[in-house]
Amino acid sequence: MRNIFYFIAAVIAFGAAFYYYQDVSQQTATVQKLRLVAEDGLVIEAGTVIDDEFLDTYVVSQEMPRALAAEFGWALDDTAVTRINLRDQVFGQDVTGGSFLQRGHFFVDQQEAFALRIRDGYRAFSIPVATDRAVENFLNPGSLVDVVGAFEITPKVFESRILLENVEVMAVDDIDTVGEFETRDRPEYNSVTLQAPAAQVVQFAADSEAATGALSLLLRNPCENTENCIEQGSVSK
Secondary structure (H helix, E strand, C coil): CHHHHHHHHHHHHHHHHHHHHHHHHHHHCEEEEEEECCCCCCEECCCCECCHHHHHHHEEEEEEEHHHCCCCCCECECCHHHHHHHCCCEECCCEECCCECEHHHECCCHHHHHHHCCCCCEEEEEEECCHHHCCHHHCCCCCEEEEEEEEEEECCEEEEEEEEEEEEEEEECCECCHHHHHHCCCCCCCEEEEEEEHHHHHHHHHHHHCCCCCCEEEECCCCCCCCCHHHHCHHHC
């Protein structure tokens, strides 16, 4: 009888200790949230695009007790996936330094965010391409390319011409961010959307009609004509 009493007491003690351990673990567990650095006077203006340099300069990880996670559920978790998905996102409002990042800071309307990325005096346009004529999977949103077309000068005599030079790829098919492109494991595509000065786009529309066959994209080095590109982190974009 005494042994049964000791056994029950031991079970109760173990249960109490386990409960206490779980309670302490829950109280001391932490989560990481993303927030802007708390610089005096820092304001991230609407229209700002997030790139790797922005993440390194203005975004920090904030540790907080897991017990507060429910209250801060609106703040973005600091995970590798979240950081990838933030790349190329556009702020839809002014945000002050020290603020936790949340989905509401960015444009919900993808088309509006995309249109705001078009530079002043530029126009966005799409062209059909075959993957093998667009440097395969080495192309992604943000790449710089030349667009080349072949023209028949005389019967069976062709000449290649650069129709557009050093233009930005804004989207590959319907994917317009590097993060999403990498998440989808660099899928095959049938078209790209580019942006170029309006006058060049008008001329391109006329020239491309006379081209024979599909157009080709030539990938450019983003460091070309840029000093210390690698040291400045320009390649990472």
